[in-house]
Amino acid sequence: MTDDDDLRARLRRADPAASLEPASPAQVAHLVEEAMSSSTKKWALPVAAALVLIAGGAAWAVTRPSAPEPTPAVAVSSLPARVVELTTTGVQAKCREPQPEQLASSADFAFEGTVLMIDNGRVTLTVSRVYRGEAADEVAVAQAGDSSETMLGSGKFEKGRNYLVSSADGSVLICGYSGEADAIGLRDLYEAAF
Amino acid sequence: MDLVNVDSRRARFETLAPAVIDAVRRYLARRTDPATADDVLSETLLICWRRLDEMPAEHLPWAYGVARLCLANAERGQRRQFRLLARISRLDPPPQTVDGPAPADDDLAAALCRLRPEEAEILRLWAWEDLAPAGIAVVLGISANAASIRLHRAKEKLRKTMTASGHEESTEGSRP
Missing domain, CATH: 1.10.1740 (Rna Polymerase Sigma Factor; Chain: A)
Incomplete structure (x- = not known):
């Protein structure tokens, strides 16, 4: 135990925040007030993304995964015309480390694609590679809100960028399971999972 | 409401x-x-x-x-x-904005750099944030058991790395 104490003490001496001055009461009050007065608008809808396939192949049969989804952040209800209506449940701010096994068991559709256009919150991606599921040429995702805390990259779809996206039951899997294709580790995760 | x-x-x-x-x-x-x-x-x-x-x-x-x-x-x-x-x-x-710690502990810093980032982070959470394995588990979203094991391994590895670098401080009782 003393060994541990020594090690801890030594690490503590190297603590870069050791001499950090405490926030002044005014700063604290300001931060608290800022948090409480922020309208939920900006933050309550951090993600909302759901998938609709305008797939080249007709209906890709939805094979429902028996394993629980990692973190379904959005609830989706499909309307007859395959337009997706979203209700946001708020996003999990805490995510587990993404695991390839989890991705493999949860995702029923996964692809790489480039954002072709974003129109009124509807994102159209051209598919360059399907990792899992029926082949598709285009995928439409309804994107609401400004950003997601949990989608890798800038947190939202941006025109011209390349994304790796997986979904289960028409819901985009977030929490590190979807995001910009060059986000660190994401491609490795996909290669490992599929 | x-x-x-x-x-x-x-x-x-x-x-x-x-x-x-x-x-x-x-x-x-x-x-x-x-x-x-x-x-x-x-x-x-x-x-x-x-x-x-x-x-x-x-x-x-x-x-x-x-x-x-x-x-x-x-x-x-x-x-x-x-x-x-x-x-x-x-x-x-x-x-x-932050003054560095009084004497820089280069051996420690170098040893931390040689650990995997996850290992170094566990040690920081333990020493700097003063967290027990249960708290570390909450931060990292892992089980308390896993946190405890990983912390133990990270400590061992840090000690070993510092010993290996040949600049060990008086950490008697460490393994050969």
Whole structure:
């Protein structure tokens, strides 16, 4: 135990925040007030993304995964015309480390694609590679809100960028399971999972 | 939500916020630059406020966990700007807000660098944030058991790495 104490003490001496001055009461009050007065608008809808396939192949049969989804952040209800209506449940701010096994068991559709256009919150991606599921040429995702805390990259779809996206039951899997294709580790995760 | 509830919620947040602010500020000061730290602190507080009802009694590890994810996200978002920022800070270094620790412990720093990032982070959470394995588990979203094992291994590895570098301090009783 003393060994541990020594090690801890030594690490503590190297603590870069050791001499950090405490926030002044005014700063604290300001931060608290800022948090409480922020309208939920900006933050309550951090993600909302759901998938609709305008797939080249007709209906890709939805094979429902028996394993629980990692973190379904959005609830989706499909309307007859395959337009997706979203209700946001708020996003999990805490995510587990993404695991390839989890991705493999949860995702029923996964692809790489480039954002072709974003129109009124509807994102159209051209598919360059399907990792899992029926082949598709285009995928439409309804994107609401400004950003997601949990989608890798800038947190939202941006025109011209390349994304790796997986979904289960028409819901985009977030929490590190979807995001910009060059986000660190994401491609490795996909290669490992599929 | 009726007004009474709103008021009690505010009161509760006002009570616990100063401790959270202090802890998260330190957490961030140890891991990122001052500007990002400010942004992520605000964001973390927003999430704490929004999810106040989910906050466990041991709220610091939980808040660290939120800050950790906000920071990871902020850093991902900044990736594109990173090179530019790095250049600017080289040409026009920001004023040092944090004084370095008195004598720099180069051996320790070098040994930490040689560990895997996850291992080094566990040690930081243990020594700097002063967390027990249960708290570390909450921050990292792993089981307490896993945290305990990983912490143990990281300590061993750090000791070994410092010994191997041949600059060991008086850590008698360490393995050969």
